[in-house]
Amino acid sequence: MRPISTGGRRKRKAASIANRPRKTQSELPQGDRQFVMALARGLEILSCFRNAKMDISGTEFAAMTGLPQPTVWRLCHTMMQLGYLIPSNGDRMRPGIPLLRLGRAALASIPIAAKAHDRMNALADKFRAAVGLAARDGARMVFVQQCLSEAQLLMNLKVGSRLRLATSGVGWGLLAGFEKAEREKLIAEFVASDSRWPKVEAAFRNEMAAYAERGYILNIGAFHQGYNTIAVPIMGPDGKPAFGLSCAGAAVTHTASFLRREVAPELLKVAASLEKDLQDEARGRAPRRKQDQRV
Amino acid sequence: MKGMNKVAAHSGSGEDKRASRSPRRSNTENGEAADGAKDRQFVTALARGLRILGCFSSTHPELSGTEISTMLGLPQPTVWRLCRTMMKLGYLVADGEDRLRPALPALRLGYTVLSGMTIGELARPHLQELAEEIGGAAGLAVRDGAEMRFIERCESDSQLLMSLRVGSRVPIATSALGWAYLAGLPDDQREALIEEVKPEPKIWKKAEPQLRSTLKSFERDGFILNDGVLHPGYVTVAAPVIGNDGLPVFAVNCGAAISVVKPGVLKTKIGPHLCDLAALLESVVSFADPKMLDIR
Numbered sequence: 001m002r003p004i005s006t007g008g009r010r011k012r013k014a015a016s017i018a019n020r021p022r023k024t025q026s027e028l029p030q031g032d033r034q035f036v037m038a039l040a041r042g043l044e045i046l047s048c049f050r051n052a053k054m055d056i057s058g059t060e061f062a063a064m065t066g067l068p069q070p071t072v073w074r075l076c077h078t079m080m081q082l083g084y085l086i087p088s089n090g091d092r093m094r095p096g097i098p099l100l101r102l103g104r105a106a107l108a109s110i111p112i113a114a115k116a117h118d119r120m121n122a123l124a125d126k127f128r129a130a131v132g133l134a135a136r137d138g139a140r141m142v143f144v145q146q147c148l149s150e151a152q153l154l155m156n157l158k159v160g161s162r163l164r165l166a167t168s169g170v171g172w173g174l175l176a177g178f179e180k181a182e183r184e185k186l187i188a189e190f191v192a193s194d195s196r197w198p199k200v201e202a203a204f205r206n207e208m209a210a211y212a213e214r215g216y217i218l219n220i221g222a223f224h225q226g227y228n229t230i231a232v233p234i235m236g237p238d239g240k241p242a243f244g245l246s247c248a249g250a251a252v253t254h255t256a257s258f259l260r261r262e263v264a265p266e267l268l269k270v271a272a273s274l275e276k277d278l279q280d281e282a283r284g285r286a287p288r289r290k291q292d293q294r295v
Numbered sequence: 296m297k298g299m300n301k302v303a304a305h306s307g308s309g310e311d312k313r314a315s316r317s318p319r320r321s322n323t324e325n326g327e328a329a330d331g332a333k334d335r336q337f338v339t340a341l342a343r344g345l346r347i348l349g350c351f352s353s354t355h356p357e358l359s360g361t362e363i364s365t366m367l368g369l370p371q372p373t374v375w376r377l378c379r380t381m382m383k384l385g386y387l388v389a390d391g392e393d394r395l396r397p398a399l400p401a402l403r404l405g406y407t408v409l410s411g412m413t414i415g416e417l418a419r420p421h422l423q424e425l426a427e428e429i430g431g432a433a434g435l436a437v438r439d440g441a442e443m444r445f446i447e448r449c450e451s452d453s454q455l456l457m458s459l460r461v462g463s464r465v466p467i468a469t470s471a472l473g474w475a476y477l478a479g480l481p482d483d484q485r486e487a488l489i490e491e492v493k494p495e496p497k498i499w500k501k502a503e504p505q506l507r508s509t510l511k512s513f514e515r516d517g518f519i520l521n522d523g524v525l526h527p528g529y530v531t532v533a534a535p536v537i538g539n540d541g542l543p544v545f546a547v548n549c550g551a552a553i554s555v556v557k558p559g560v561l562k563t564k565i566g567p568h569l570c571d572l573a574a575l576l577e578s579v580v581s582f583a584d585p586k587m588l589d590i591r
Contacts, residue, residue, distance in 0.1 A: 034376050034379055036344065038340040039341050039377060039381070040380060042345065043381070043384060043404065050404075073336075074336050078337050078338040079345065081337060082342055097579055100579060102351060102404065102406075103401055103405075103409070106351075106396070109357065109397070137398075158410055159410055160402035160410060
């Protein structure tokens with residue numbers, strides 16, 4: 001057992017916690033008695049690692065989640081026993097290997113992420129750029145594939161990194177693929193929490209209009225000065241945008257006209273080939289399912 | 296040592312491929328019961344939810360509730376309740392046919408941190424734990440020609456250690472690490488490699504019988520035990536880390552001066568813990584991401 005806080009008061013803490021399981025019960029959300037609060041809280045603690053923060057202390061977890069320290073301690077203790085948290089640097093913890101496997105399993109259910117790698121990598125090399133493929137998770141875009149060239153100035157985004165839907169180039173790329181009404185609905189739903197939105201709204205509207213004519217969106221320093229992005233939606237077999245595909249680089253080298261003239265045609269080619277893959281995938285899945293059922 | 300339970304708890308799935316050659320023991324089944332009984336701080340509902348998540352892997356990206364309850368030996372209603380909670384939180388999604396799979400938010404649970412690490416960095420805290428448990432050193436090595444080269448090595452604060460560090464090499468033919476690598480190979484490839492790396496007859500005459508008998512006990516134990524044969528006064532256990540193609544990718548070892556190791560613990564505790572670590576690392580290499588396997 002590894003203490004998260006200093007060990008002196010641990011016994012007393014332990015005693016008080018042991019008497020408390022009922023409290024968790026009473027905190028269950030009304031109307032859903034099936035909801036397992038202890039599990040939800042444990043996962044909330046694990047999700048504190050989302051900003052690629054390497055290790056977090058028990059006190060920090062408590063501050064980040066708003067949970068009482070003794071609760072955090074018990075949950076962390078359990079997750080350390082199971083290897084989901086690993087002690088590092090004294091009283092700090094980092095995520096353990098089982099989470100890596102879980103993340104990979106999540107990616108394995110998106111086969112296009114692996115399939116797209118070589119094509120995206122070729123783009124990244126050719127244009128000395130950062131090429132990313134991202135899917136929407138609520139108000140965020142989550143990168144499922146990312147290829148970087150060896151250029152100097154690149155956003156440090158890894159697979160699993162998240163950007164805001166309404167204020168990221170790749171989010172704009174996805175949004176551009178929706179019918180206007182549906183897009184407005186998404187915007188209305190998700191911009192409220194996004195403080196950067198008012199500043200970029202005008203540029204967003206321009207780009208959505210321009211998308212109708214040229215088939216891609218540009219983002220010229222709107223979110224990060226000196227950093228430009230071109231992005232397109234990847235349409236799924238259901239006719240809705242399934243992913244955003246973006247290509248970005250330093251404004252000095254990746255000027256608007258460079259993105260338009262050089263990058264756009266290639267990016268659109270990759271997008272079209274990925275859309276075809278998605279369609280093939282959907283067609284391939286139907287018969288296999290039937291087989292499964294028979295077995 | 297309690298900490299290695301955590302490794303055992305997750306070594307259950309996805310290791311079918313090795314079953315034929317190395318019978319790795321795992322305390323998966325009794326892990327939870329033991330934890331729960333001894334440890335009043337242990338939150339069983341959380342542990343069970345995490346065990347459910349742990350069932351998913353690259354080999355099992357999709358599972359039904361029934362499959363999960365069979366894998367874990369938990370009642371279906373319990374599994375259902377926990378899965379429902381995770382679906383509500385977005386970590387699991389179900390398709391039309393009751394198949395569950397982890398969804399994008401699963402990447403939020405530390406994946407971005409872990410995905411940037413090399414296998415050596417991922418193994419380090421576990422190697423450190425083993426080094427301290429045995430009171431010596433533990434390491435991760437890759438084959439490099441006729442030798443095994445350390446890509447990670449951790450030491451306890453013990454005074455008596457072999458003088459090895461990251462980058463050091465030991466011969467395949469006469470080291471526990473090398474023997475573990477050999478043990479992980481299919482028979483024909485093993486014999487071919489032995490032919491290739493065997494040292495001059497004077498040394499080999501002594502070493503070979505040891506290797507042969509150790510390979511036999513590997514069949515039973517899942518790890519190589521070297522009881523001071525290769526280096527008098529120093530004991531080592533080692534195990535191969537098998538990749539997706541069924542061939543060894545790495546070997547892990549840990550060792551200490553005979554004088555500090557309690558008799559019997561190598562076989563009953565440290566060996567099995569080392570196997571658990573090998574299985575955990577296998578879950579990393581089974582989805583070979585070349586960047587992660589970057590071994591300099």
